[in-house]
Amino acid sequence: MCFAAVSRRRLVGALSVLLASAFALQSASAFAADAASPAAVDVAPFVRQPTYVEAKISPDGRHLAVTVPTEDRTVLVVLRREDMKATTKIAGGRDSVIHDFWWANDERLLAALAEKVGIEDTPRSTGEIHAINIDGSRGGSLTGLAHYTVAELEAVLPEQERAVLITAAAYGERDRTVLEKLDVYSGRRSPVAVSPVAYARFVVDPAGHARFAFGFDNKRDNSHVVFYRDEGGSEWRLIADERKTRLVEIPLGFSVDGRIAYLQVERPGKPDAIVAWDIGADVRTEVASDPVVDPHEVLRDGAGHVIGASFMHDDVRTVFFDPGHPWVKAWRQLQRAFPGESVNIVSATRDDTLLVVQVSSDRNPGDYHLFDTAAKKVLPLFARRLWLDPADMAPTRAVSFSAADGLRLNGYLTLPRGAAEGVPQPMVLLPHGGPFGVADAWWFDSEVQLLAAAGYAVLRVNYRGSSGYGRDHQEAGAREWGKKLQSDLTDATRWAVAQKVADPERICIYGASYGAYAALMGAATEPELYRCVAGYVGVYDIAEHHKRISGRHSAYRTWAEQWLGPREDMAEISVVDKAERIRVPVFLAAGGKDEIAPIKQTEAMEKALRGAGVDVSTLYYPQEGHGFYKEEHRQAFYARLLNFLAAHIGGAPAK
Secondary structure, three states, X not given: OEEOOOOHHHHHHHHHHHHHHHHOOOOOOOOOOOOOOOOOXXXXXXXXXXXXXXXXXXXXXXXXXXXXXXXXXXXXXXXXOOOOEEEEEEEOOOOEEEEEEEEOOOOEEEEEEEEOOOOOOOOEEEEEEEEEEOOOOOOEEOOOOOOOOEEXXXXXXXXXXXXXXXXXXXXXXXXXXXXXXXXXXXXXXXEEEEOOOOEEEEEEOOOOOEEEEEEEEOOOOOEEEEEEOOOOOOOOEEEEEHHHHOOOEEEEEEOOOOOEEEEEEEEOOEEEEEEEEEOOOOEEEEXXXXXXXXXXXXXXXXXXXXXXXXXXXXXXXXXXXXXXXXXXXXXXXXXXXXXXXXXXXXXXXXXOOEEEEEEEOOOOOOEEEEEEOOOOEEEEEEEOOOOOOHHHOOOEEEEEEEOOOOOEEEXXXXXXXXXXXXXXXXXXXXXXXXXXXXXXXXXOOHHHHHHHHOOOEEEEEEOOOOOOOOHHHHHOOOOOOOOHHHHHHHHHHHHHHHOOOEEEEEEEEEEEOHHHHHHHHHHHHOOOOOOEXXXXXXXXXXXXXXXXXXXXOHHHHHHHHHHHOOHHHHHHHOHHHHHHHOOOOEEEEEEOOOOOOOHHHHHHHHHHHHHOOOOEEEEEEOOOEOEOOOHHHHHHHHHHHHHHHHHHHOOOOEO
16 A cells, blocks of 8 residues: 655645635733743644535535534535535535535535534534535535425435435424434425334434434433334334333444344443344344443444444453454555554545545544555545644543542543653543533544644543543443542642642643533532632533423423423522632633623633632633634634633743
8 A cells, every 4th residue: 555645734725725715715921830831832723714614525526525624613615626626515504503414416415404503512402404516516405494494304215316314303292303304405295104203313214214313312311222124114113212221222224235234232330332133033142342442433434334343441442243344454555554543534525445544533633535445545634723733732641540538540641752651740621511421532633633742741530421432431420520530630639749640739620511510510529629610611500401401391300300401409509609619710711692601601700700709710701602613713712712721831832
């Protein structure tokens, strides 16, 4: 296998100019140290938006579709591959993102839109599917939602170039989910199957028949159920019920021949496994699992058949189910060509002669290559962040330790480049948001890399409640806000001190969203452990938060009771009522359009801190949401954060 001599840096730089021209896409310390002050850090490279995010090749190989983030939305751009010139785009309104996209045929591109109000927000599907031809003609929405509130693309039908399958759902008094065939030109829809459960998704077999329907039964207690039917449209039958087993199963898809169905299944006291179900023999066999983590990603070929899975812990490990599959052979060749990196085949031409390959790691934000399977050549396509050299980034490693009650916790530690092992560093403890169903990962993280560049060890902990380590680990966090979720972070900090990772006199805690709550609560419950605390777009009054989310829908009320607890208990865990316990300087930032953590939460926290005589500084942007979109605002925030940390634990300030 050889690599073309074309410079990927020159190629990506040229692409950036083409995209910009085609569419005008807008894209003094209180700490005393004996050593010389660290050099100031340029924040700009770390907050700059990627040139693009994802890429997929057309079935005939003549075009590429790439997602390009701009200041307040993500745009889908079509490029002619022979000269890399843009031919058209799909773009929604402000705060819209391209949730996913697909080539329906050689000339027709589909995109599902979502809304994301702020860079820390989780995209929420708008139910819209847009389509456009590669020359810009016949563009517009395909999903008029007169009878439905949500539409999601379920499967492309390779043998039917005019049609795809979508899931359409109506939520309200008459919850209902159906599978429909959608004409990608006219938008006409015809029913294929009706789900026996309201909040549902479908899995279809290689022939396009609906075989699984699965989702949450909101009529009772949000429990998860799975229905199956044989080929030919027989009656649905219930094959998995969380109410009976207390375990969730998720259908993933089928083998190439359709004889095997793959499911991700929960296991008591262990991470999830992938099981192969031989449908004809009705025999289940576990084919992939890991002693520490759940499956990270399901690996599929160009037609959507399941061919393997990956697991992410201290790196990414792949397991293949079909050793003779051409994609599996290509995958293994690519893994040998990119040692130490994670390799993922993300799309292919119709004949599988050209594969789009993503290569990434803890230090590499992502490069895309084109693998010519006939010539055995790898050609560079794009780099997500060309200006960040992986060689200059800090490595991340997995760590593990026990909480005070014996629960095994896992996380990730990033040390500044050049830091000697066993020499305590100034440290930032960085709790993730969520807190449930979210987890920190080994992947490249620009915020972590910025903090490491400023001279900090960065510790991230997948405390109880985090996803990725099995059901028991996640459920151990239920109703533990401000309690065991918090003590896990305390135990992590003390572990870092005991391991001589952290200088006990130079530790700050900083987080966003739930992580902001955890940061402030950490300073309130352990006033001697941290020297400063920073909260970004946080929730601090949990009683008000509980009341607000419970008013949205019955499903939210059930969730709040299950995971937060009764509303009358929320005052006990509201950090806004514990400001007098905080004895260290605080930095708070928030956006006025935030719908996840409304700005009044931060304003109330600021008021309480000032009333308690705490040294508090703030940064507010009225037009920002859950995390700042505008590059100048992100740059200002991280400059303030670095200067705040430098003043109290002695790392590098911002330039």
